[in-house]
Amino acid sequence: MNIIINGQPKSFTAPLNLYDVLAQEEVIGMMIAVARNGTFVPKDDYAHIALEDGDDIEIVAPMQGG
Numbered sequence: 001m002n003i004i005i006n007g008q009p010k011s012f013t014a015p016l017n018l019y020d021v022l023a024q025e026e027v028i029g030m031m032i033a034v035a036r037n038g039t040f041v042p043k044d045d046y047a048h049i050a051l052e053d054g055d056d057i058e059i060v061a062p063m064q065g066g
Contacts, residue, residue: 004056018049021057032061 001014003021012021018041022028034041035058041049051057 001051001053003051003054006057006059012051014051014053016051017047018051018057019046021051022046022059025059027059027061030061032059034059 001012001016003010003012005021005025012024018034018036019028022032022034034043034046036049036051037056038058
């Protein structure tokens with residue numbers, strides 16, 4: 001299964017859910033926001049979102065600065 005994460009294509013073994021991908025990307029537990037195909041996904045839904053080949057995942061974290 002091919003998924004795009006922050007603009008970079010990555011391959012994963014299917015089936016998997018959003019939580020699985022975030023765990024493999026080592027961002028679980030971090031303060032992040034996640035969108036799947038342009039739609040925000042609440043943290044409580046990560047384990048319930050089944051991913052499909054070609055999904056586009058954006059992971060963003062707050063940054064300090066001004």
